Amino acid sequence: QLEDGHSGRLERTEDLWLKVRKDHAPRLARLSLESRSLQDVLLHGKPKLGRELGRGQYGVVYLCDSWGGHFPCALKSVVPPDEKHWNDLALEFHYMRSLQSHERLVQLHGSVIDYGYGGGSSIAVLLIMERLHRDLYAGLKAGLELEPRLRIALDVVEGIRYLHSQGLVHRDIKLKNVLLDRRNRAKITDLGFCKPEAMMSGSIVGTPIHMAPELFTGKYDNSVDVYAFGILFWYLCSGHVKLPEAFERCASKDHLWNNV
Numbered sequence: 420q421l422e423d424g425h426s427g428r429l430e431r432t433e434d435l436w437l438k439v440r441k442d443h444a445p446r447l448a449r450l451s452l453e454s455r456s457l458q459d460v461l462l463h464g465k466p467k468l469g470r471e472l473g474r475g476q477y478g479v480v481y482l483c484d485s486w487g488g489h490f491p492c493a494l495k496s497v498v499p500p501d502e503k504h505w506n507d508l509a510l511e512f513h514y515m516r517s518l519q520s521h522e523r524l525v526q527l528h529g530s531v532i533d534y535g536y537g538g539g540s541s542i543a544v545l546l547i548m549e550r551l552h553r554d555l556y557a558g559l560k561a562g563l564e565l566e567p568r569l570r571i572a573l574d575v576v577e578g579i580r581y582l583h584s585q586g587l588v589h590r591d592i593k594l595k596n597v598l599l600d601r602r603n604r605a606k607i608t609d610l611g612f613c614k615p616e617a618m619m620s621g622s623i624v625g626t627p628i629h630m631a632p633e634l635f636t637g638k639y640d641n642s643v644d645v646y647a648f649g650i651l652f653w654y655l656c657s658g659h660v661k662l663p664e665a666f667e668r669c670a671s672k673d674h675l676w677n678n679v
Contacts, residue, residue: 445506448513459529463487466494466547486547489528495546507611508544514610523578525549525598525608551598558599559660567603568655574605583641586615592647593626616641628666
């Protein structure tokens, strides 16, 4: 009877934790994003978008000459297509805001929700961040020497170690998520897949070549970042951005996923 009673209590605790993870945490993060964005736009106004610096699956990064006393800045503009992406973006804002003091993570200066984006056809979240010189992919293509490459490796390790010390797992360590300043010192960016280790749901996320095998079992921990760093370190040692032969033979993205 005692065992049954404790088992029931553990199940109820797990159900409660699941509800916190899936419902309450994203909701609170979104409230924080909305309130901070209102405060930032009242204090500093809406940032002016400059030239495009790059784009991903859901967002575009622009140059911003100055905003809120910071210059130059990088402005990440995201139009969340659904509730899940709203929640993910709000959590990314939360982690960036709470971790922004570390020198190996890209700093977040502020956020603005643009309700008139695209001529009023959509709502965009603008994350204003420090502007760095280039990403590691571009750095390797430009021919970085061995000494700065090894220093970059240590910088990335320092950033990952800090995230793990805060109980967070990045889950998407890769060349384009490591940014370099003009001295070729590295900072980790893009916390969109970042999750507290205790709250990971076993979802499969990341970039195929950097994904640890255990990710596909749904049971993993912060060691997946160590595996991803191992792949990144292989690039740093080789000094080029060419895919390993087994991946280069893949005819399409679907073929690549199947191989992984």
